Amino acid sequence: MPSNEPAFVVDLTRSSSLLLPALFLLGLLVGSFLNVVIARVPHGQSIVRPGSRCPRCGHVLSWYENLPLLSWALLRGRCRSCRAPISIRYPAVELLTGLLFLAAAWAFGPGWLLLRALLLVGFLVPLALIDLEHWIVPVGVTVLGTAAGLASAVPLGWERLQESAIGAAAGFLVFWALERVSLLLVVKVIRPPLRALRGALARMSGAEPPEREPDPTEALGAGDKWLLLLVGSYLGWRPLFGVFLLSALQGAVVGSVLLALHGRAGTTAPPPGSPATEDGWTPEATALPFGPWIALAALELGLAGPWLAETFASPLVSLVTGQPWVQP
Numbered sequence: 001m002p003s004n005e006p007a008f009v010v011d012l013t014r015s016s017s018l019l020l021p022a023l024f025l026l027g028l029l030v031g032s033f034l035n036v037v038i039a040r041v042p043h044g045q046s047i048v049r050p051g052s053r054c055p056r057c058g059h060v061l062s063w064y065e066n067l068p069l070l071s072w073a074l075l076r077g078r079c080r081s082c083r084a085p086i087s088i089r090y091p092a093v094e095l096l097t098g099l100l101f102l103a104a105a106w107a108f109g110p111g112w113l114l115l116r117a118l119l120l121v122g123f124l125v126p127l128a129l130i131d132l133e134h135w136i137v138p139v140g141v142t143v144l145g146t147a148a149g150l151a152s153a154v155p156l157g158w159e160r161l162q163e164s165a166i167g168a169a170a171g172f173l174v175f176w177a178l179e180r181v182s183l184l185l186v187v188k189v190i191r192p193p194l195r196a197l198r199g200a201l202a203r204m205s206g207a208e209p210p211e212r213e214p215d216p217t218e219a220l221g222a223g224d225k226w227l228l229l230l231v232g233s234y235l236g237w238r239p240l241f242g243v244f245l246l247s248a249l250q251g252a253v254v255g256s257v258l259l260a261l262h263g264r265a266g267t268t269a270p271p272p273g274s275p276a277t278e279d280g281w282t283p284e285a286t287a288l289p290f291g292p293w294i295a296l297a298a299l300e301l302g303l304a305g306p307w308l309a310e311t312f313a314s315p316l317v318s319l320v321t322g323q324p325w326v327q328p
């Protein structure tokens with residue numbers, strides 16, 4: 001989030017003492033709602049009705065089985081009715097959202113910038129997790145998030161609104177163009193070493209090296225441009241280069257580690273019944289969903305960008321964070 005303030009000072013006194021715990025609790029509750037979004041949006045189900053129920057036995061959850069973190073811990077991760085295990089993803093998303101809300105409160109203090117940071121978290125967390133599991137980016141959610149990003153820039157003045165609109169357009173168009181270029185980049189530059197590594201690992205373990213698979217162009221993420229539309233509307237255009245750089249770097253490093261450890265760069269193939277598998281597409285082992293890496297980089301630069309630029313003031317850090325370089 002570009003800041004017009006000349007310097008970023010970590011000054012907890014400007015946040016009332018209640019702000020941080022209140023925002024953490026709010027984050028837990030919002031995270032509980034985001035769990036519903038993550039579970040239902042990929043299947044085209046309503047996020048309002050019906051209320052939460054056990055996917056196995058249909059047991060309708062009462063309010064005390066819906067408390068963030070607490071219920072999962074008290075029920076020891078099992079349905080109260082049929083004892084079916086409840087995924088650790090539920091408390092994990094709640095805790096993650098709580099911590100990100102806390103980080104936003106710490107970074108911005110009360111005000112419109114905080115509200116925008118919370119909106120960014122609230123849209124990126126479900127988008128990242130849906131892409132991670134289903135390898136899709138729901139366009140409707142990104143458009144809604146972009147509208148909120150633009151609308152929440154209005155009270156900050158014309159300049160910030162302009163910055164948001166240019167950021168959204170630039171993010172979308174650059175990634176639309178990158179989809180074309182990345183056909184070359186990913187297929188010719190990034191995939192071959194990953195594939196070579198995979199072949200070498202297969203040979204070391206005595207298995208047959210995997211035969212060359214056709215390059216699935218769908219894996220280049222038609223959804224990423226929609227994600228960048230959203231990110232640009234919050235961060236403006238300045239940090240977009242850094243978002244791309246960090247997401248590619250972090251994705252490549254973690255993807256290589258996962259490939260070496262698990263034989264897959266991405267998490268897992270989309271589950272059966274996911275929209276991504278409707279046309280019979282399965283990602284090859286070297287493919288990884290890029291959306292979560294864009295979301296991670298956007299959150300890093302959106303929440304910690306001003307702090308990074310202030311603490312490690314240098315032209316390079318300013319280039320990556322998109323924040324003004326304040327000479328000490």
Ligand SMILES: [Zn+2]
Nearest residue numbers: 054057079082
């Ligand atoms: Zn149950």
